[in-house]
Amino acid sequence: MSPTAPARRLRLGLPRRAFSQILLMQVAIAAGVAVLATGLFLAPLGEQLDDQAMRRALAIAQTTAQQPQIAEDLRATEPTPGGPVQREAERIRRATGAEYVVVLDRRGVRWSHTDPERIGGLVSTDPGEALAGREVMEIDEGTLGRSARGKVPLRAADGEVVGAVSVGIAYDSVRARLIHAIPGLLAYAGGALAVGALAAWLISRRVQRQTRDLAFSDIAALLAEREAMLHGIREGVVALDRDGRVRLLNDEAQRLLGIGEEAVGSSPDEALGAGRTADVLAGRVTGTDLLTVRGQRVLVANRMPTDDGGAVATLRDRTELDQLGRELDSTRGLIDALRAQDHEHANRMHTLLGLLELEMYEDAVEFVGEVVGDHRATSEQVTERIRDPLLAALLVGKATVAAERGAALRLSDRSRLSDRLVDPRGLVTVVGNLVDNALDAVAGTPDARVEVELRAEGRTAVLVVRDTGPGVPPEQRELIFTEGWSTKEPPGHRGRGIGLPLVRRLAHRHGGDARVDEAPGGGAEFTVVLPEALTEPGPPAALAGASSRPAEPEEAR
Numbered sequence: 001m002s003p004t005a006p007a008r009r010l011r012l013g014l015p016r017r018a019f020s021q022i023l024l025m026q027v028a029i030a031a032g033v034a035v036l037a038t039g040l041f042l043a044p045l046g047e048q049l050d051d052q053a054m055r056r057a058l059a060i061a062q063t064t065a066q067q068p069q070i071a072e073d074l075r076a077t078e079p080t081p082g083g084p085v086q087r088e089a090e091r092i093r094r095a096t097g098a099e100y101v102v103v104l105d106r107r108g109v110r111w112s113h114t115d116p117e118r119i120g121g122l123v124s125t126d127p128g129e130a131l132a133g134r135e136v137m138e139i140d141e142g143t144l145g146r147s148a149r150g151k152v153p154l155r156a157a158d159g160e161v162v163g164a165v166s167v168g169i170a171y172d173s174v175r176a177r178l179i180h181a182i183p184g185l186l187a188y189a190g191g192a193l194a195v196g197a198l199a200a201w202l203i204s205r206r207v208q209r210q211t212r213d214l215a216f217s218d219i220a221a222l223l224a225e226r227e228a229m230l231h232g233i234r235e236g237v238v239a240l241d242r243d244g245r246v247r248l249l250n251d252e253a254q255r256l257l258g259i260g261e262e263a264v265g266s267s268p269d270e271a272l273g274a275g276r277t278a279d280v281l282a283g284r285v286t287g288t289d290l291l292t293v294r295g296q297r298v299l300v301a302n303r304m305p306t307d308d309g310g311a312v313a314t315l316r317d318r319t320e321l322d323q324l325g326r327e328l329d330s331t332r333g334l335i336d337a338l339r340a341q342d343h344e345h346a347n348r349m350h351t352l353l354g355l356l357e358l359e360m361y362e363d364a365v366e367f368v369g370e371v372v373g374d375h376r377a378t379s380e381q382v383t384e385r386i387r388d389p390l391l392a393a394l395l396v397g398k399a400t401v402a403a404e405r406g407a408a409l410r411l412s413d414r415s416r417l418s419d420r421l422v423d424p425r426g427l428v429t430v431v432g433n434l435v436d437n438a439l440d441a442v443a444g445t446p447d448a449r450v451e452v453e454l455r456a457e458g459r460t461a462v463l464v465v466r467d468t469g470p471g472v473p474p475e476q477r478e479l480i481f482t483e484g485w486s487t488k489e490p491p492g493h494r495g496r497g498i499g500l501p502l503v504r505r506l507a508h509r510h511g512g513d514a515r516v517d518e519a520p521g522g523g524a525e526f527t528v529v530l531p532e533a534l535t536e537p538g539p540p541a542a543l544a545g546a547s548s549r550p551a552e553p554e555e556a557r
Contacts, residue, residue: 026203030196034189050148053169054137058150060096061167062135064089070103071156074163079109081116090114099147099170103154105163106131123166127151130164235314236299242309244282246271256315257294276482277301281313293501382411386454387419390428395452398435402450407442409435412453417461420535426506427461427533433499434465434526441469441524460512461533465526466519477516503528 064070073084080086089101089112103111108122108131129136130151138149147168154163236253240246246263254260263271268278277292279285280301290301303313348367355364379396386392395411402409421427435450442448445468453464472480481504504514512529519525 026200027197030193030200034193034196037189037192050139053148054139054150056150057098057148057167057169058135058137058152060092060098060101061150061152061165064092064101064103064167065152065154065165068157070165071154071162074103074105074111074154075156079105079111079120081119083111083119085111086113086116086119088112096167099168100166102166102168103163104166106161111163125149125166127164127166130166131161133161235316238281238313238315240268240281240311240313244268247310253315256297256299256317283311293505295505298502385411385415386417388417388421388424388427389419390424391417391421391431391454394428394432395435398432398439402439405439405443405448407439407448407450409439409450409452412451412464415452415454417454417456418534421461422533422535427463427530430463430503430506430528430530431465433503434463434528437499438465438467438469438524438526442467445469456534459532459534459536461530463526463528463530466523468519468521468523471518471522471524472516480516481514506530 067088070085070088073088077083077085085103089103092098093101093114100114102113102123104123104127105111108127110119110121110123113119125140130153133153135153136149136151139146140149147170149166149168151164151166153161154165156162233250234252236256237248237250238246238253238257239248245265245267247265249257249259249261249263257263257272257277259271268281272278272281272294276285277294277299280290280292280303283303283305286303288302290303292299292301298318300316300318301313303311305311352364352367355361355367382395382399383392386395395409399409431452431454435452438450442450447468449468451466453462453466455462481500500514507514507528507530511531512533514526514528517525517527
């Protein structure tokens, strides 16, 4: 036998979907408001109907008491069922639709009543206020049941109060009017409820489309996952609204851009200042994998519009990748130079071997001296004028690369730079970028030369790189310092248009600047000024200790 399927339990409670919950809550609110409005309307309506009935009874009593014949008959006749007072009171009752019209004398004896047998008897309620000359409106119980009453004094022609007139309106008629108004009121309330339910359904349908028919628990889970994802990924995320203002920044974006939560609500220009990074985030620069520089970081930005008119931009830090790419370029250049030197060394060895085999010993010695002397002269020239080991090694290596590429790299005679650099690696980056650009510019040109000048003016370092290339047109001399701008095809491992912006930013960080002009003999001349790039000289004691040693001649250093 197959097992019996378990019976499904009936679960009571709110539906899970946001659409259903919102619709149910809005219909409940609309129904509650309709019921409350109906109750608030019925409560004063009953009081208004009571007041209208009392005022009607009082008006009938006033009209009855204004007839002088009734007061005269009250003085001249006896209270009998067929008397003139009874006849007039009944006529008025039938004409006005009142429940009763009772005329009584000062003793409280009835002279008229709807039940003739009660004529001549005392009234059931106290007529004292009316006999005292005051008008009375009230809801009270009498011999005919509950009624809305109006009592007025009955005066003779001379103004003397001779009795009173009491008129009653059956309370059942008042209640009937109230009950009669309820169906119409409920119809209006039902119509309002139907309109409210329709509006609630339309709103709920809109919410259903916007929330993709998810449950509130699913939305809460998505929000929690979104927060965890945004603040956990190692990629910067910046969300902008339809007005172009920042509405979200994750932790990585704050770190990469160097801003905090205070940037939320401001535009990219306000948060970051004018520049390429702000242009990329604002959508003024379009494309994929856009390169930009923020501080000392090289960023790759992508911007995607959203359905609500805003946008989401992602930022990746590729500073290390760009540095690795530059190191790769340098390494490749050095490898090519070493390969060329290897070939050249082999040729020199073959030449030396030939001279030895031909027993041309003096020529062999002279040949070796020339080869070693040229290389030593280049190295000594650099290290003599550039005392920082990193910069000296860079220039020696670049000279070898330049020779391999058919260009001459030489150090200007004005170059003098001590080893008191504050940021030698930063200066290495500046020199390396400018020399690489200069070598690219002179590649393939006749008599290709690159000249480097490094000198100190107090604590200020001045770098000048001149080349014999085609130069930079005046209209492009500021454009070349813009992130992402380049006239060269990018290599496969990294983008172009980053080196010169980094050079200018490094100069700005030291309080200086970078510019390009035309070289005296043609070509380009890049000048970088770095204030406060060198430390103060050593203390006098150290200088005194150093001066106690005999000075070496300039040629020996």
